[in-house]
Amino acid sequence: xxxxxxxxxxxxxxxxxxxxxxxxxxxxxxxxxxxxxxxxxxxxxxxxxxxxxxxxxxxxxxxxxxxxxxxxxxxxxxxxxxxxxxxxxxxxxxxxxxxxxxxxxxxxxxxxxxxxxxxxxxxxxxxxxxxxxxxxxxxxxxxxxxxxxxxxxxxxxxxxxxxxxxxxxxxxxxxxxxxxxxxxxxxxxxxxxxxxxxxxxxxxxxxxxxxxxxxxxxxxxxxxxxxxxxxxxxxxxxxxxxxxxxxxxxxxxxxxxxxxxxxxxxxxxxxxxxxxxxxxxxxxxxxxxxxxxxxxxxxxxxxxxxxxxxxxxxxxxxxxxxxxxxxxxxxxxxxxxxxxxxxxxxxxxxxxxxxxxxxxxxxxxxxxxxxxxxxxxxxxxxxxxxxxxxxxxxxxxxxxxxxxxxxxxxxxxxxxxxxxxxxxxxxxxxxxxxxxxxxxxxxxxxxx
Amino acid sequence: xxxxxxxxxxxxxxxxxxxxxxxxxxxxxxxxxxxxxxxxxxxxxxxxxxxxxxxxxxxxxxxxxxxxxxxxxxxxxxxxxxxxxxxxxxxxxxxxxxxxxxxxxxxxxxxxxxxxxxxxxxxxxxxxxxxxxxxxxxxxxxxxxxxxxxxxxxxxxxxxxxxxxxxxxxxxxxxxxxxxxxxxxxxxxxxxxxxxxxxxxxxxxxxxxxxxxxxxxxxxxxxxxxxxxxxxxxxxxxxxxxxxxxxxxxxxxxxxxxxxxxxxxxxxxxxxxxxxxxxxxxxxxxxxxxxxxxxxxxxxxxxxxxxxxxxxxxxxxxxxxxxxxxxxxxxxxxxxxxxxxxxxxxxxxxxxxxxxxxxxxxxxxxxxxxxxxxxxxxxxxxxxxxxxxxxxxxxxxxxxxxxxxxxxxxxxxxxxxxxxxxxxxxxxxxxxxxxxxxxxxxxxxxxx
Numbered sequence: 001x002x003x004x005x006x007x008x009x010x011x012x013x014x015x016x017x018x019x020x021x022x023x024x025x026x027x028x029x030x031x032x033x034x035x036x037x038x039x040x041x042x043x044x045x046x047x048x049x050x051x052x053x054x055x056x057x058x059x060x061x062x063x064x065x066x067x068x069x070x071x072x073x074x075x076x077x078x079x080x081x082x083x084x085x086x087x088x089x090x091x092x093x094x095x096x097x098x099x100x101x102x103x104x105x106x107x108x109x110x111x112x113x114x115x116x117x118x119x120x121x122x123x124x125x126x127x128x129x130x131x132x133x134x135x136x137x138x139x140x141x142x143x144x145x146x147x148x149x150x151x152x153x154x155x156x157x158x159x160x161x162x163x164x165x166x167x168x169x170x171x172x173x174x175x176x177x178x179x180x181x182x183x184x185x186x187x188x189x190x191x192x193x194x195x196x197x198x199x200x201x202x203x204x205x206x207x208x209x210x211x212x213x214x215x216x217x218x219x220x221x222x223x224x225x226x227x228x229x230x231x232x233x234x235x236x237x238x239x240x241x242x243x244x245x246x247x248x249x250x251x252x253x254x255x256x257x258x259x260x261x262x263x264x265x266x267x268x269x270x271x272x273x274x275x276x277x278x279x280x281x282x283x284x285x286x287x288x289x290x291x292x293x294x295x296x297x298x299x300x301x302x303x304x305x306x307x308x309x310x311x312x313x314x315x316x317x318x319x320x321x322x323x324x325x326x327x328x329x330x331x332x333x334x335x336x337x338x339x340x341x342x343x344x345x346x347x348x349x350x351x352x353x354x355x356x357x358x359x360x361x362x363x364x365x366x367x368x369x370x371x372x373x374x375x376x377x378x379x380x381x382x383x384x385x386x387x388x389x390x391x392x393x394x395x396x397x398x399x400x401x402x403x404x405x406x407x408x409x410x411x412x413x414x415x416x417x418x419x420x421x422x423x424x425x426x427x428x429x430x431x432x433x434x435x436x437x438x439x440x441x442x443x444x445x446x447x448x
Numbered sequence: 449x450x451x452x453x454x455x456x457x458x459x460x461x462x463x464x465x466x467x468x469x470x471x472x473x474x475x476x477x478x479x480x481x482x483x484x485x486x487x488x489x490x491x492x493x494x495x496x497x498x499x500x501x502x503x504x505x506x507x508x509x510x511x512x513x514x515x516x517x518x519x520x521x522x523x524x525x526x527x528x529x530x531x532x533x534x535x536x537x538x539x540x541x542x543x544x545x546x547x548x549x550x551x552x553x554x555x556x557x558x559x560x561x562x563x564x565x566x567x568x569x570x571x572x573x574x575x576x577x578x579x580x581x582x583x584x585x586x587x588x589x590x591x592x593x594x595x596x597x598x599x600x601x602x603x604x605x606x607x608x609x610x611x612x613x614x615x616x617x618x619x620x621x622x623x624x625x626x627x628x629x630x631x632x633x634x635x636x637x638x639x640x641x642x643x644x645x646x647x648x649x650x651x652x653x654x655x656x657x658x659x660x661x662x663x664x665x666x667x668x669x670x671x672x673x674x675x676x677x678x679x680x681x682x683x684x685x686x687x688x689x690x691x692x693x694x695x696x697x698x699x700x701x702x703x704x705x706x707x708x709x710x711x712x713x714x715x716x717x718x719x720x721x722x723x724x725x726x727x728x729x730x731x732x733x734x735x736x737x738x739x740x741x742x743x744x745x746x747x748x749x750x751x752x753x754x755x756x757x758x759x760x761x762x763x764x765x766x767x768x769x770x771x772x773x774x775x776x777x778x779x780x781x782x783x784x785x786x787x788x789x790x791x792x793x794x795x796x797x798x799x800x801x802x803x804x805x806x807x808x809x810x811x812x813x814x815x816x817x818x819x820x821x822x823x824x825x826x827x828x829x830x831x832x833x834x835x836x837x838x839x840x841x842x843x844x845x846x847x848x849x850x851x852x853x854x855x856x857x858x859x860x861x862x863x864x865x866x867x868x869x870x871x872x873x874x875x876x877x878x879x880x881x882x883x884x885x886x887x888x889x890x891x892x893x894x895x896x
Contacts, residue, residue: 002616002634004449009634010612012604013645016633021647021664027654071637077669117654124648125631128607129615136610156460159576160769162584163613164458167577168450170611183573185464186450186457189519197461199469200572202776205784206475206565216469221525231787231891259788311769320768321608321759328650336653339679443679 001164008062008089009071012125016072020082022118029332030093031117032349033124034109035131036327041139041319045415046103046424048142048404050173051134052111053097053394055127056384062126064089091119095384096370098352100395101138101176101404102379103411105426108352108367109380110135110324117331124326132324133166134173140316141177142408144309146416147291149298152180152306154196156286157314170314176400178408179313180306191397196308198225198256198284205230211239223253225284228269233260237269241276254282254305262287263302270303284308290317291418335439346432347439352379362410364425372431449612456510456537457519460573464520468530470566477780478541479565480797481572482557483579484775489587489767493863494551494872496590496852498621499582500559501545501842503575504832510574512537539567543832544818546800548843549586549624549852550827551859553874556800556815557828558583558772565779572774580772581614582621588764589625590856592757594864595739597746600628600754602644604734605762618762624848626856627761628754639845644756646673646704646732653678659687671701673732676717681708685717689724702730702753710735711750718751732756738765739866783887794880795887800827810858812873817880 002010022028037047064072064086072078072086093115104110110131113120144153155174158167171187181196182188188195199217207213210230217224228236237255244250255273257265262285273281282305285297290312297304311317327345328336335347346367353366353376366374383393395403414421450458470476485495512520512534520526520534541563552558558579561568592601603622606615619635629644630636636643647665655661658678665672676684685703692698703721705713710733721729730753733745738760745752759765775793776784783795794815801814801824814822831841843851862869 001452001455002449002612003451006634007449007612009637010606010615011633012606012631013633013636013643014631014647015645017645017665017669018647018651021651021668022654024668025655025664031650031654033650072633075643121648121650125606129609129612132608133611158458158460158573159772159774160580161577162610162763162768163581163617164450164455164577165611165613167458168611183460183462185459185461185520186454188461189457195461195523197463197465199462199466200569201786201788202479202481202569202784203466203469205776205786206470206479206779207473216473217465220469220472221465229788311771315610315769317769320610321763321765323759324607326607328653331654336650338649338653 005065006068007058007126008064009068010126010129011122015122015124017077018121019118020078022121023082023085024079027118028116030114031120031328032330033113033120033326034329034345034350035111035127035324036107036109037323037325039106039323040423041322043318043420044139045417045421046105046139046411047135047322048138048177048408049098049102049104049110049131049135050100050138050176051131051169053100053383055130056095056097056389056394058126058130059091059095059123059384060387060389062089062091089119089122090387091115091123092387093119093384094382094386096380097383098379099381099403100400101407103407105365105424107346107426107428108365109350112349112380114349128324128326132322134169136316136320136322137166137170137313138173138177139322140319141174141179141313143291143418144294144307144313145178147294147298147418148307151304154306154308155179155182155184155313156308156310158184160311161314167314172397174313175397176404178401178405199227201227201230210236211243214240214243218250218252222251225254225256226252227258228255229257229259233257233265234268234272237272241272241278244278245276252281254284256284256286256308258287262304263297263300266297266302266304282306286310295418335435337436337439339440339443346428346436348432348435350380350432353377354379356410360410362412364427366427366429367432368429369431369435372429374429453513454516455506455574456512457516458574458577459570463570463572465525466569467566468526470569471530471533472527475566476564478562479568479776480778481561481568481774482777482798483559483575483772484555484557485771485773487554487771488871489770491766491868492587493865493869494553494587494859495583495770496586496625496856497546497550497552497558497579497583498548498586498624499579499617501548501831502620503578504543504545504837504842506574506578507539507543507571507832508835508837510537510539537567537570538835539563539571540835541567541832542830542834544828545831546827547829547851548848549855551855553813553872555794555874555876556813557798560797560828562797576772576774580770582617584764584768584770585614585618585761586621586625587770588767589622589627589761591739591866592742592755592761593626595742595746595866596755599752602754602756603627603630603632603761604756604758606632608759609762615762620845622761623845624852626849626853647675649675649678658684659691662688662691666698666700670699673702673704674700675706676703677705677707681705681713682716682720685720689720689726692726693724700729702732704732704734704756706735710752711745711748714745714750714752730754734758743866783883785884785887787888787891792884794876794884796880796883798828798880801825802827804858808858810860812875814875814877815880816877817883820877820879822877
């Protein structure tokens with residue numbers, strides 16, 4: 001496990017060697033680094049940016065302990081005075097970031113770091129890893145929410161997620177993206193998302209027979225959900241109905257289908273329950289669900305009241321990575337960019353303005369220089385200033401969740417579909433375009 | 449962050465509710481749970497099982513603190529006496545597991561847990577999450593190692609991995625699977641994998657010009673690798689050659705190509721370096737590499753001496769999840785299984801025997817009942833016994849890495865190719881097959 005006290009050491013070696021090089025050359029001017037992606041991941045119409053505000057809390061408390069310094073000394077690459085600099089390191093810069101849960105598009109900064117260059121460079125991999133996880137998972141979860149419409153989607157993903165930090169902070173992302181619950185006890189408690197769970201097949205198998213398992217659960221957990229597919233789904237539902245008829249005090253909230261043809265079983269179980277007078281008993285589905293299967297079940301009109309989703313949401317299985325980049329865009333007051341084929345970026349500190357029509361729906365974004373103004377709402381706000389998290393700038397989870405739902409609802413209809421749609425319109429301001437041309441020219445001159 | 453003291457709370461709610469149900473019903477008999485997968489993930493010819501031995505250390509120290517108990521009490525689902533039981537929880541059972549880095553196939557247990565049923569059930573999601581991460585990442589890394597042949601592959605993945613636990617423990621998996629280095633400082637130190645790094649484009653951009661950046665690095669880090677594609681790769685290499693001619697003391701170990709046509713650039717840069725007499729300077733490549741691109745570069749004969757791989761290995765991008773299952777196979781001395789469509793499993797405690805031909809190459813596996821013997825080497829060994837990790841059973845990382853390389857080399861040639869190959873032969877022993885039939889019959893009788 002990585003403990004919080006060791007987060008400063010979650011750094012790629014080159015960030016330390018570059019920091020020493022800046023330090024050694026006396027390069028202490030402020031730099032701006034921008035976190036963005038160049039193109040939309042496949043199967044996504046928007047990315048739901050998450051973690052980019054919260055990471056401020058990690059950064060403001062980042063320290064190199066004496067133990068860390070001693071371990072770095074053993075690498076035999078760092079001068080004693082630089083190790084002293086690291087020992088005294090406190091991030092002194094600022095961060096501007098999008099609100100948690102903001103839909104974001106290619107080239108738009110999720111956050112920008114401004115600090116003396118060595119400080120900003122040191123944070124590269126930690127910030128990227130932190131924001132990558134939550135943004136990848138929230139973007140997938142948002143699709144499940146869209147597919148399920150008004151039906152709740154519950155995270156069952158812990159077991160197939162990439163380690164414990166993913167399983168834990170993933171729930172934060174799922175909550176912001178609109179999932180209704182999680183099976184994960186610690187994360188559900190910490191991120192205040194309802195904790196849900198039923199029973200596993202193992203419980204049914206361990207009991208003398210299926211009905212014994214159901215009776216025990218009904219006694220211990222009134223309103224419980226019974227897993228009915230261990231042996232024979234329809235027979236289990238018949239048995240439950242017979243039992244409820246005999247024992248009117250029994251309180252069953254729902255049944256869960258976890259294998260077979262979910263639509264067909266949902267229809268037949270619904271019919272059995274309704275005909276027996278149990279219209280209030282809900283039917284939940286799980287079993288390898290993803291947004292496409294949920295959409296199909298809903299198209300079929302399957303009478304399902306909620307969905308448990310594991311692997312698909314937990315691993316963002318169809319787009320498990322987002323090609324986030326953390327690029328220097330300004331140093332010592334001068335715009336910077338690289339000229340590598342296919343990897344050109346826009347120099348300078350930036351802002352994103354989101355424009356709305358008269359109904360409040362989003363129409364397009366303009367990426368501008370930070371000092372420009374444009375029509376629309378500026379999205380990047382300071383979350384860290386002079387090394388300290390900005391009071392009130394980082395929304396509560398409740399507010400982030402509400403704001404994210406609102407923002408997604410204002411996106412063009414086509415982007416909320418599961419199929420890949422025409423891109424959202426993102427314009428680069430004239431000033432930024434000119435700045436790029438001039439910067440390219442200056443590089444050309446220098447290197448011709 | 450999830451801290452080590454809170455690992456007991458990384459549990460799915462249903463594991464706690466089932467545990468209380470077992471406790472409440474006085475179901476204290478020993479159970480066996482088996483961790484396995486039903487089919488090979490796409491794009492994989494074998495899974496490299498990792499983490500299944502190491503998890504013993506987590507389990508032996510798992511505790512519910514008073515703070516945990518207080519938080520669980522607030523859920524209003526658990527009886528005081530059960531919460532006392534949890535407070536006193538110490539895992540008292542045993543675990544048999546495959547050696548770290550063992551190639552494993554469908555239906556074969558990666559590990560089996562035997563314990564009073566409530567204890568074994570509580571561990572479900574934690575064990576699955578723990579083993580899933582490392583096995584998914586090691587399985588991907590093994591393909592990169594195969595593709596690169598004798599050339600080193602270095603992990604650059606931290607920034608695009610799923611959170612910090614993945615970035616950290618991933619390096620353990622990468623090491624066992626045969627990667628040669630990592631950029632991740634903390635994980636490299638803790639798991640004793642060489643830590644590698646060069647410079648980012650930002651460093652070149654921040655310096656007055658490219659050569660100033662190279663000079664600083666060469667002075668600080670003799671034998672360093674220079675990133676040459678920030679502006680114009682071939683021009684940068686010409687500049688470096690001119691500089692080395694003028695300054696014979698300069699010690700450059702390698703250049704790194706990170707964009708453009710890597711094969712073409714490798715040929716042209718190699719030619720320039722060779723003609724100038726710098727045959728010892730190596731050429732490394734990065735830039736969205738995966739096993740297919742590496743294989744293609746090698747087919748083209750591109751003179752590349754090593755590969756840095758990020759997203760592909762870090763997120764196992766083409767197969768980010770493994771459908772691990774943790775299933776009850778025996779309780780109170782009786783075999784157990786479920787009968788859900790497409791999800792039938794084999795009951796009983798198991799062993800896997802791996803058979804070899806006279807050259808030592810693997811020919812097939814037999815999955816048997818644990819009490820059976822068969823030809824071949826039994827793979828599952830006890831790693832935890834009566835709640836304590838078995839001294840010497842969990843291999844050192846060096847031994848695990850060597851054993852894993854050896855094991856992979858003994859697999860049939862076709863399985864070590866990148867394309868999907870005919871399955872490795874895995875046989876179910878007659879006794880296990882009969883046990884399954886009898887168990888199915890007994891379920892049929894009970895439920896007809």
